[in-house]
Each structure stands twice: as structure tokens, then as C-alpha cells.
Amino acid sequence: MDEMIRKLIRKYKTSCPFELSRSLGIHIRYLDLGKSTKGLYYRKLRRRFIVIHSELSPEWQRFVCAHELGHDRLHKGINRFFLEEHSYFAPGKLERQANRFAVGLLSAGTAILQDETTETYCKRVGIPPEMHTYIQP
Known part of the structure; x- marks a missing residue:
């Protein structure tokens, strides 16, 4: 996964998930997705979409974009919805992988400083503090 992130950043010369999504031809939309959904990714008629909850903070919108780009x-x-309805595969694994991708992308090129907590590091690089468990020292 780290190599995939490095190649993306090298090719498109950015680690911004919004710029990467646009460069990859993924359409970004903002909608009110209710209380429990922060974002989603789907394909329709060969077009790819990332939908981000419009009421999220800019920090969370950036993270959600990176997470959905990970998907x-x-x-x-x-298709997560198909998996949940028609199989016994746990989508939680896919969500954890997308979270690791997002953290890797958003923290690319930065390192944890000596005596810095993962929560402080997250705040410094713009990752929601709730995602500190995905930081790899």
C-alpha cells in the first residue's frame, strides 16, 4: 500500500486527495448523508464518484476524500452494499484498509517528531485525531 501511495504522489505531484481524485477522473460531490454516513464511493456507467457529507469539517472532508480514494x-x-447483503465477508476489513490508505496518503512525507504523541501528530498533519490508531511509527 505504501508503494501505491508513493507512486500516486510521484505521478501526480500531490498528496491532496481532492487533486488526486480529479486527476484520476473521479467526480466529487457533497451531499447531506445523514447522521451515520461520512462518505461513500461508487461507480455508475463507468463513471466514478466520491460523495462527501456536506456538514463535515474541512479536516474530515479531506480525510473522507482520501478514505474513499483508498476504496x-x-x-x-x-460493492460494499452487495457484500453486506449477499455474503458473509466483513466489510470492516475494507474500511480499515481504506483508513490506513487515507492516513498514509495524508501523512506522506512527514514523520512523528521526537516526544510527539500520535494525537498531536494527527493534528499537525490534518488527520482527524480519532484516526491516530492507524499511524505507524
Whole structure:
């Protein structure tokens, strides 16, 4: 996964998930998704979409965009809704992978400083503090 992130950043010369999504031809939309959904990724008629909850803070919108971009890069052709309804596969694994991708992308090129907590590091690089468990020292 780290190599995939490095190649993306090298090719498009950015680690911004919004710029990467646009460069990859993924359409970004903002909608009120209710209380429990922060974002989603889907394909329709060969077009790819990331939908981000419009009421989220800019920090969370950036993270959600990176997370959904992770689904595009890591889980091509997998529909989470189909998985939940028609299989015994746990979508939690896919969500954890997308979170690791997002943290890796958003923290690329930065390191944890000596005596810095993962929560402080997250705040410094713009990752929601709730995602500190995905930081790899």
C-alpha cells in the first residue's frame, strides 16, 4: 500500500486527495448523508464518484476524500452494499484498509517528531485525531 501511495504522489505531484481524485477522473460531490454516513464511493456507467457529507469539517472532508480514494485504488469492483447483503465477508476489513490508505496518503512525507504523541501528530498533519490508531511509527 505504501508503494501505491508513493507512486500516486510521484505521478501526480500531490498528496491532496481532492487533486488526486480529479486527476484520476473521479467526480466529487457533497451531499447531506445523514447522521451515520461520512462518505461513500461508487461507480455508475463507468463513471466514478466520491460523495462527501456536506456538514463535515474541512479536516474530515479531506480525510473522507482520501478514505474513499483508498476504496477506488484498493477495492476495484467491490460493492460494499452487495457484500453486506449477499455474503458473509466483513466489510470492516475494507474500511480499515481504506483508513490506513487515507492516513498514509495524508501523512506522506512527514514523520512523528521526537516526544510527539500520535494525537498531536494527527493534528499537525490534518488527520482527524480519532484516526491516530492507524499511524505507524
